[in-house]
Amino acid sequence: MADWHPTAYRTHTLGEIQERGADLVGKEVTVCGFMEANRGKGAICFVDLRDGTGKLQVFLKGDAIGEESLDVVQRMTRESTLQFTGIVAQKRPPKLKEGESPPPPAYEVVANGVEVLTRANVPLPLGITDTVSIGLDTRLDNRFLDLRRAHVNAMFTLRARVLQYGREHLISEGFKEINTPKIIASASEGGTNLFPMMYFDTPAFLSQSPQLYKQLAVLGGMERVFEIGPAFRAENHDTYRHLNEFISFDIEAAWMTDEDVMGVQERMIHHIWKCVAENDQEHIDTVNEYRASQELEPISVDVPSLPFPRIDYCEAIQMIQDAGEEIQWGDDIDSSHCDIIAAKYPGFHFLPRWPMEMKP
Amino acid sequence: MADWHPTAYRTHTLGEIQERGADLVGKEVTVCGFMEANRGKGAICFVDLRDGTGKLQVFLKGDAIGEESLDVVQRMTRESTLQFTGIVAQKRPPKLKEGESPPPPAYEVVANGVEVLTRANVPLPLGITDTVSIGLDTRLDNRFLDLRRAHVNAMFTLRARVLQYGREHLISEGFKEINTPKIIASASEGGTNLFPMMYFDTPAFLSQSPQLYKQLAVLGGMERVFEIGPAFRAENHDTYRHLNEFISFDIEAAWMTDEDVMGVQERMIHHIWKCVAENDQEHIDTVNEYRASQELEPISVDVPSLPFPRIDYCEAIQMIQDAGEEIQWGDDIDSSHCDIIAAKYPGFHFLPRWPMEMKP
Numbered sequence: 001m002a003d004w005h006p007t008a009y010r011t012h013t014l015g016e017i018q019e020r021g022a023d024l025v026g027k028e029v030t031v032c033g034f035m036e037a038n039r040g041k042g043a044i045c046f047v048d049l050r051d052g053t054g055k056l057q058v059f060l061k062g063d064a065i066g067e068e069s070l071d072v073v074q075r076m077t078r079e080s081t082l083q084f085t086g087i088v089a090q091k092r093p094p095k096l097k098e099g100e101s102p103p104p105p106a107y108e109v110v111a112n113g114v115e116v117l118t119r120a121n122v123p124l125p126l127g128i129t130d131t132v133s134i135g136l137d138t139r140l141d142n143r144f145l146d147l148r149r150a151h152v153n154a155m156f157t158l159r160a161r162v163l164q165y166g167r168e169h170l171i172s173e174g175f176k177e178i179n180t181p182k183i184i185a186s187a188s189e190g191g192t193n194l195f196p197m198m199y200f201d202t203p204a205f206l207s208q209s210p211q212l213y214k215q216l217a218v219l220g221g222m223e224r225v226f227e228i229g230p231a232f233r234a235e236n237h238d239t240y241r242h243l244n245e246f247i248s249f250d251i252e253a254a255w256m257t258d259e260d261v262m263g264v265q266e267r268m269i270h271h272i273w274k275c276v277a278e279n280d281q282e283h284i285d286t287v288n289e290y291r292a293s294q295e296l297e298p299i300s301v302d303v304p305s306l307p308f309p310r311i312d313y314c315e316a317i318q319m320i321q322d323a324g325e326e327i328q329w330g331d332d333i334d335s336s337h338c339d340i341i342a343a344k345y346p347g348f349h350f351l352p353r354w355p356m357e358m359k360p
Numbered sequence: 361m362a363d364w365h366p367t368a369y370r371t372h373t374l375g376e377i378q379e380r381g382a383d384l385v386g387k388e389v390t391v392c393g394f395m396e397a398n399r400g401k402g403a404i405c406f407v408d409l410r411d412g413t414g415k416l417q418v419f420l421k422g423d424a425i426g427e428e429s430l431d432v433v434q435r436m437t438r439e440s441t442l443q444f445t446g447i448v449a450q451k452r453p454p455k456l457k458e459g460e461s462p463p464p465p466a467y468e469v470v471a472n473g474v475e476v477l478t479r480a481n482v483p484l485p486l487g488i489t490d491t492v493s494i495g496l497d498t499r500l501d502n503r504f505l506d507l508r509r510a511h512v513n514a515m516f517t518l519r520a521r522v523l524q525y526g527r528e529h530l531i532s533e534g535f536k537e538i539n540t541p542k543i544i545a546s547a548s549e550g551g552t553n554l555f556p557m558m559y560f561d562t563p564a565f566l567s568q569s570p571q572l573y574k575q576l577a578v579l580g581g582m583e584r585v586f587e588i589g590p591a592f593r594a595e596n597h598d599t600y601r602h603l604n605e606f607i608s609f610d611i612e613a614a615w616m617t618d619e620d621v622m623g624v625q626e627r628m629i630h631h632i633w634k635c636v637a638e639n640d641q642e643h644i645d646t647v648n649e650y651r652a653s654q655e656l657e658p659i660s661v662d663v664p665s666l667p668f669p670r671i672d673y674c675e676a677i678q679m680i681q682d683a684g685e686e687i688q689w690g691d692d693i694d695s696s697h698c699d700i701i702a703a704k705y706p707g708f709h710f711l712p713r714w715p716m717e718m719k720p
Contacts, residue, residue, distance in 0.1 A: 002534035005623065009615035013534075013583075032615045034581060052583020052614065053534070083615075147580025156582060160536035167527075174362035174373075174413070176520035179607045182542065182590050183555075183566075195543075197557035197566070199604075200596070206543075206557070206566075220507025221394060222516060223373075223412020229589060230542050236560070244559075247539045254412065255369035255392045255443075263365065 004053070009083060015053025017088060021107030024088040031056065031109060032083045032117065034148065035076055036129055045074050049082065052153075057091065057108040058084050069114050079120040079128060079145070086111035131293035151290035154283040161280055162272055163228060166249055169271040173264060175224040175251060180213035182206060182230065193234035195244075206232035214252035224253040241335055262350050266308045269348060277301040302347075309349045316341055316351055330355055364413070369443060375413025377448060381467030384448040391416065391469060392443045392477065394508065395436055396489055405434050409442065412513075417451065417468040418444050429474050439480040439488060439505070446471035491653035511650035514643040521640055522632055523588060526609055529631040533624060535584040535611060540573035542566060542590065553594035555604075566592035574612035584613040601695055622710050626668045629708060637661040662707075669709040676701055676711055690715055 004013050010032045017024055017031070033049035033056070040046050047058040062070045076082065086109040093102055125142045126134045128149055139146040146152055167177070183199055184207045194205040210227045217225045231248045251264060276284075281301075288298040311319075316337075320327045323340045327333075333341075333351065341349070364373050370392045377384055377391070393409035393416070400406050400420075407418040422430045436442065446469040453462055485502045486494045488509055499506040506512055527537070543559055544567045554565040570587045577585045591608045611624060636644075641661075648658040671679075676697075680687045683700045687693075693701075693711065701711070 003532055004534050005620075005627075007613075007615055007620040008617040009620075050581065052581050144576045144579040147577065147582065153581055156538065156577070156580075157536060160538065163537050164527075164531060167524075171524060172363055174364050176517060177523050178516065178520065179590065181605060183592070183605055195557060195559070197555060199555070200594070216504045217507065217516070219504035220516075221410065221412050221513055222507065230539065232543070234560070245541060245543055253367075255367055257368040260365075260367040260369075267365075 002053075013053040014049060014051045014056040017056055017107055017109070018054045021088060021090065021105065025090055025107070027088055028085065028112075029088055029109060030083065030085045031058075032081065034128075035078060035080050035082055037078060038073060038076060041074065043070070045070055047073060047082070047084075049084070050148075058086065058111050059089075059108050060111045060114070065111050065114060072116065073114055076116065077120045077122045079124060079148070081117040081120075083115040083117055084109055084111045085113040131290075133294070149290075151287045154286040158276065158280060158283050158287075161276060161283075165272040165275040166268055167226075167228065168275075169268045170224075170226045170251065170264075173224065173267070175226045175253070176222060178210075178214070178217055178222070178225045178227050179229060180207065180210040180227055182232070193236075195232050195234045208233050209248070210250050214250060218252050218254050224251070226251045239335065258352055262308070262310070262352065266304075266306055266348065266350075269308075270304060270306055273301055273303045277303050304348050308347070309345050311341060311345065311349055311351050313351065313354045319344065330357070332358065362413075373413040374409060374411045374416040377416055377467055377469070378414050381448060381450065381465065385450055385467070387448050388445065388472075389448055389469060390443065390445045391418075392441065394488075395438060395440050395442050397438060398433060398436060401434065403430070405430055407433060407442070407444075409444070410508075418446065418471050419449075419468050420471045420474070425471050425474065432476065433474055436476065437480045437482050439484060439508070441477040443475040443477055444469055444471045445473040491650075493654070509650075511647045514646040518636065518640060518643050518647075521636060521643075525632040525635040526628055527586075527588065528635075529628045530584075530586045530611065530624075533584065533627070535586045535613070536582060538570075538574070538577055538582070538585045538587050539589060540567065540570040540587055542592070553596075555592050555594045568593050569608070570610050574610060578612050578614050584611070586611045599695065618712055622668070622670070622712065626664075626666055626708065626710075629668075630664060630666055633661055633663045637663050664708050668707070669705050671701060671705065671709055671711050673711065673714045679704065690717065692718065 001019065004016060006012070010030050012024070012029045012031060014031055014033060017029065031049065031051070033051040036048040036050050036055070038045055038047045043062040045060040047060065049056050049058050060070055060073055073082070089108055089110050091106040091108050093105070096102060124145065126138055126145055128145065134146070147156065171177075183197070183204050185202075185204060187194055187205065187208070194208060197204050197206060208231055210229070210231075214225055214227065227250045228247060229250075230245055232245050233242070234244065235242050251261070253261070253264070284299065284301060291298055314329070316333060317327055317329050317331075320333070320337045320340050325337065325340065327337065341351070361379065364376060366372070370390050372384070372389045372391060374391055374393060377389065391409065391411070393411040396408040396410050396415070398405055398407045403422040405420040407420065409416050409418050420430055420433055433442070449468055449470050451466040451468050453465070456462060484505065486498055486505055488505065494506070507516065531537075543557070543564050545562075545564060547554055547565065547568070554568060557564055557566060568591055570589070570591075574585055574587065587610045588607060589610075590605055592605055593602070594604065595602050611621070613621070613624070644659065644661060651658055673693075674689065676693060677687055677689050677691075680693070680697045680700050685697065685700070687697065701709070
């Protein structure tokens with residue numbers, strides 16, 4: 001669990017109170033968050049508060065917090081940011097049917113003070129907890145709100161974990177992280193379009209790969225290096241396999257064959273999937289709650305077995321020909337062909353050993 | 361210790377044999393490396409071999425390896441890459457003077473096979489183990505050889521550690537890693553020059569900061585985020601405080617004051633220095649061996665105490681005025697002024713709370 005350190009705005013995160021509630025009962029805390037909803041019109045009010053670590057209910061009573069503050073909160077717009085001070089309490093357990101076992105204890109904050117940090121405009125351009133679909137334009141025009149939706153936020157968290165676990169694995173195999181220049185004087189890989197630019201008075205390009213720099217580092221005795229950073233490709237394609245700017249996991253190592261390099265890759269992917277399966281199921285569940293609301297199949301983290309299948313180029317060509325496609329030895333294997341291969345090998349697999357003439 | 365995994369080219373790294381030599385004595389290994397030197401002209405030869413993990417002596421005897429192979433190695437150029445197969449043996453302990461305690465056991469490989477992977481051209485444009493100074497042009501024109509010099513290589517290793525420890529600390533405080541676009545449509549920070557470029561038919565710029573994207577992520581409920589990535593600044597300055605392309609540690613967090621942010625920074629720096637001091641002294645020693653050869657003072661890793669001093673802008677202006685400089689409240693504090701402050705506060709320190717008008 002992260003060590004959040006108290007800040008001037010709050011003593012605890014909501015996640016800490018959920019997790020360590022039993023230790024905190026009776027203690028005064030100050031918390032901050034976005035208001036998802038409030039309920040209760042009379043002398044009491046319940047607020048569903050959310051920060052980046054979790055959710056918590058805040059309970060307000062007019063006689064404890066004052067009628068004026070109660071009124072402010074009751075009239076507050078959703079997604080406003082609020083700061084509450086109050087006492088941690090165990091929530092009243094739910095009524096159980098006969099034979100039902102009680103859920104684990106849950107906690108709330110009974111407020112004695114509130115501060116409005118920002119009031120959200122109404123109406124919101126998109127709902128944070130609604131399950132209705134939202135157009136992509138609306139999402140991108142209001143990305144800060146889109147990101148607050150639980151499944152979108154969870155995907156960014158999972159992405160951060162992939163970076164963390166991938167790096168962790170590479171370092172465990174002796175790889176050292178480097179950063180290579182992104183403004184370069186000439187192309188480092190053939191066959192890929194470059195973005196031209198001016199470096200003051202000198203023509204230059206954006207780097208499409210750390211290739212030459214990685215090789216230089218390895219020739220320089222750095223043994224094993226990696227970079228996780230942006231690469232730029234001025235390809236005028238509009239497919240889900242092309243991006244003009246992307247983050248690449250790029251490795252280079254001394255004294256390895258293609259088989260050794262595939263070994264690094266498959267062990268890294270295995271480590272990442274294994275760690276996600278062990279540590280991050282809550283974020284997968286969050287994504288699946290959304291998917292269920294959209295009547296989509298749930299995703300699952302299936303840790304791949306090692307080694308991944310190696311499908312030689314020759315075998316791949318045969319497989320594509322067997323599926324009735326026009327392809328000859330020496331041709332490129334395009335994405336529709338990959339789908340044919342994926343039908344037989346649905347998990348991770350390698351397609352090594354292409355004809356030398358294609359990538360001289 | 362890293363798990364290096366054997367490759368098609370070698371079963372062990374030189375570092376592994378140094379470290380686990382006692383377990384490996386009598387076992388056959390295959391190793392690769394750069395040849396730093398060879399000694400012995402007759403029926404025997406000693407090779408100093410170096411890879412990215414350490415150094416090892418390889419011992420060759422004509423009757424074990426064959427006269428022809430021995431001759432090849434004896435005529436081999438320095439910095440060629442060689443592969444040796446042989447048996448791990450404990451080196452004969454050095455002769456001791458009376459009362460001298462014996463050094464820890466050291467290991468070597470007694471070769472029974474050699475493969476020349478690449479032969480280095482002669483003469484080398486720069487020496488790898490020489491202590492003579494080399495001009496910057498020669499170093500940059502032959503950067504792969506320059507990097508093989510122990511102290512240069514050590515600095516890249518230390519740099520990789522700083523990235524690792526810094527990330528580790530930020531993750532421990534709940535920060536999630538993000539990557540933000542580097543091709544952007546408009547400036548994200550005022551007052552800094554941008555590199556213009558064309559994104560296909562659209563004018564664009566290289567990003568000078570992840571600022572707006574980080575803020576968007578935090579407003580999106582990601583709570584605490586960081587990016588370690590390139591930033592581009594088209595500033596026409598030639599000082600050691602300006603770089604046109606650099607890697608920034610960039611953080612953003614919800615519900616923090618300037619004091620809280622300084623806390624994150626100083627704890628991170630403290631953690632990095634502490635880890636370097638605990639784990640990486642060997643690399644500092646390598647740098648200092650070089651520095652000693654150049655009659656330079658050794659560097660040391662002094663773990664800074666917490667908190668770092670905060671020097672208010674007003675106090676800083678006073679200090680600079682006291683040193684006899686012409687400066688008024690509201691002026692910028694330039695690098696020569698910083699040197700005056702550093703004379704009194706030689707360690708890490710903050711200069712917070714500048715007049716709002718300077719950075720509106």
